Amino acid sequence: MTTEDASPTYNSVLFAIAESPISQGTIWTGSHDGLVHVSTDGGLTWANVTQNIPSLPPFGTISNIEPSRFQPGSAYITVDFHQLGISEPHVYKTDDFGASWGSTVGDLPRSVFSYVHVIREDPTRAGLLYLGTENSLFVSFNDGVNWHQLQGNLPHAPVHWLTVQPHFNDLVIGTYGRGFWILDDVTHLQQLTEEVLDNSVHLFTPRSAYRYTPRENYNSQPDDPAAGDNPEPGASINFYLKNSFNGNASVVIENLNGEHVRTIKINSPIKGLNRIYWDLRYEPSEAPRIRTSVLEHSHIQVGDNGYRSPPDGGLVRPLAVPGQYTVRLETGDQIQETQLEILQDPESEATSAEMEAQLNFQLQLRDMSNSVSTLINRIEWVRKDLEDLRERFGSNDRYSTPLDLGKELEQTLINQEMTLFDLRLTGGSSRQDTIRWPRQLWAKISSLVQYSSGSDHKPTDQSLEVLKLYRNNIQEVIANWNDFENDELGTFNQMLTESGLPPIGQ
Incomplete structure (x- = not known):
C-alpha cells in the first residue's frame, strides 16, 4: 500500500496576484486560505492586511484582485467560500493600501449561485465595475452600491474571468463550461449616468469604427463547435429612451460637407438602451422588380407580392471613406446629433x-x-x-x-x-x-x-x-x-x- 500523493493542496497557495497599473512597485496577492498581502516596494516587504477586512469568514479563496486604475491605494477583491458551504457574495474595496476595507456587495442578488469569482474596473470610468458570479454577469455604475444584471444572451454559467479590451471597448468574458463570450462595445455603459437616465432621449457618442479591407476567410472544419462569431461589421450606434416610443425612429448619417450618406430606419425602438449598426456604406442601389414570368420557363411565376427578384447581379453599396461623420437620431420631434470617426484599416496603404x-x-x-x-x-x-x-x-x-x-x-x-x-x-x-x-x-x-x-x-x-x-x-x-x-x-x-x-x- 502506498499513500496517494496527488491530493489537492488546501492552503498556502497564491490564488491571485496583481500589480497596480499606476503605482509602481505596488503588488497585491491573495491566497487559497483567505489571506491578502500587499507590497509597495516591488515585493521586498509584504504586509498582511487580511485582519482589516470586516466580517470576513476564515479560509475563503481570494479568487481575484483588481488594483484600481484611478487611485494608487485602491483595490477590489472577491472571496469565494462555496467550498465551505457559504454561497453569499463577498466583495471588498480598499482606498488606503489595505489599511481599511468596505463591502461593495450592495444589492447584489443572493442565491445558491451568488458567490463571486471575479471583479473588474472599467479602464475609462471610475466606479464602473463588472462582476462575475457562479451563474451571472453584473454591472455597477456607482462603485458597487447598486448592481444590474448584464446577461443578454450570455448563458447562465460560472463567470470566472473578465477583461475589458481597451482599444475596442469590448468586454471579454471567460466562463466555466460555456466558452468565451464578448460583449461588443461597452462605450454606452461608460457614458451612462444619472443625467443621461433623466433625459427622455439620449444619443451616445459612438466609438471609432474601422473601414476594413476585404480579407480571405480562414479554412476550418464545417460546423466547428469551437468556432466563434464575428461582431456586426461597421459602427455600433447606441441610444437611450426613457419611455416607450410609439412610432419609428431613424438614424441619419452625413459627411462633414452635410451630404447625405445613409438613413437607417428603426422599427419600434424599445424603452431603455437600443443599439443599431451602420455598415459604413452609403445608400444602396435599387434592385429591379421583375413582374413577368421567366421566358422559356413559364412554370416559374412571380411571388405573392407581385414580383420576383433578379437572379443575376446585385446591389451597389459604396463604402464610406475614413473621416468624421455626423450621426443624427430622429425620434418624433426630438433630434440629437453626435460625431463618428471612421478610421482606415491599419493594413491599408492607400492614400x-x-x-x-x-x-x-x-x-x-x-x-x-x-x-x-x-x-x-x-x-x-x-x-x-x-x-x-x-x-x-x-x-x-x-x-x-x-x-x-x-x-x-x-x-x-x-x-x-x-x-x-x-x-x-x-x-x-x-x-x-x-x-x-x-x-x-x-x-x-x-x-x-x-x-x-x-x-x-x-x-x-x-x-x-x-x-x-x-x-x-x-x-x-x-x-x-x-x-x-x-x-x-x-x-x-x-x-x-x-x-x-x-x-x-x-
Whole structure:
C-alpha cells in the first residue's frame, strides 16, 4: 500500500496576484486560505492586511484582485467560500493600501449561485465595475452600491474571468463550461449616468469604427463547435429612451460637407438602451422588380407580392471613406446629433485621395445601376399591363386587332429589356443558368463594382474605361426607350383608347 500523493493542496497557495497599473512597485496577492498581502516596494516587504477586512469568514479563496486604475491605494477583491458551504457574495474595496476595507456587495442578488469569482474596473470610468458570479454577469455604475444584471444572451454559467479590451471597448468574458463570450462595445455603459437616465432621449457618442479591407476567410472544419462569431461589421450606434416610443425612429448619417450618406430606419425602438449598426456604406442601389414570368420557363411565376427578384447581379453599396461623420437620431420631434470617426484599416496603404477616387467611382456606378433598374421597372410594368390586357379581353374578338398588335409590341419590349437583364434566367439550380448566357448591363455594373472594390486603391484605368463604356450604353438604351415611348407606345395607347380599352404603362 502506498499513500496517494496527488491530493489537492488546501492552503498556502497564491490564488491571485496583481500589480497596480499606476503605482509602481505596488503588488497585491491573495491566497487559497483567505489571506491578502500587499507590497509597495516591488515585493521586498509584504504586509498582511487580511485582519482589516470586516466580517470576513476564515479560509475563503481570494479568487481575484483588481488594483484600481484611478487611485494608487485602491483595490477590489472577491472571496469565494462555496467550498465551505457559504454561497453569499463577498466583495471588498480598499482606498488606503489595505489599511481599511468596505463591502461593495450592495444589492447584489443572493442565491445558491451568488458567490463571486471575479471583479473588474472599467479602464475609462471610475466606479464602473463588472462582476462575475457562479451563474451571472453584473454591472455597477456607482462603485458597487447598486448592481444590474448584464446577461443578454450570455448563458447562465460560472463567470470566472473578465477583461475589458481597451482599444475596442469590448468586454471579454471567460466562463466555466460555456466558452468565451464578448460583449461588443461597452462605450454606452461608460457614458451612462444619472443625467443621461433623466433625459427622455439620449444619443451616445459612438466609438471609432474601422473601414476594413476585404480579407480571405480562414479554412476550418464545417460546423466547428469551437468556432466563434464575428461582431456586426461597421459602427455600433447606441441610444437611450426613457419611455416607450410609439412610432419609428431613424438614424441619419452625413459627411462633414452635410451630404447625405445613409438613413437607417428603426422599427419600434424599445424603452431603455437600443443599439443599431451602420455598415459604413452609403445608400444602396435599387434592385429591379421583375413582374413577368421567366421566358422559356413559364412554370416559374412571380411571388405573392407581385414580383420576383433578379437572379443575376446585385446591389451597389459604396463604402464610406475614413473621416468624421455626423450621426443624427430622429425620434418624433426630438433630434440629437453626435460625431463618428471612421478610421482606415491599419493594413491599408492607400492614400486619402485614392480612397476618395474609389468612393466617387462607386457612387457613379450606383447611379448608373439605378438608371438601369428604373428602366427595367418601366418596361416590366408595360409588359405586365399587356399581359393583364390579354387576360381580361383576350376572349373578345372585338379587341383582336389591338391585342394582336400588343403581341408585336411586347416582343419589342422584350428585345429592349434583354439588353438590360436576361429574361431567361430562372435563379434555379444554384443559379447555374447564369453561365449559359452572357451577363447584361444591370449585372455587368454589379460585376464592375465587385472587381474594383477589393482594395482601398483608386480604380484602374481599365475600370474607368469600362465605366465610360457602360455609361454610353445606358444613354443609348434610355434614348431608344424614350423614342419607343413617344412613338410606338403612344400610338398603341391611342388605338386602345379608340377601341374602348384602358391605356397601358400609365
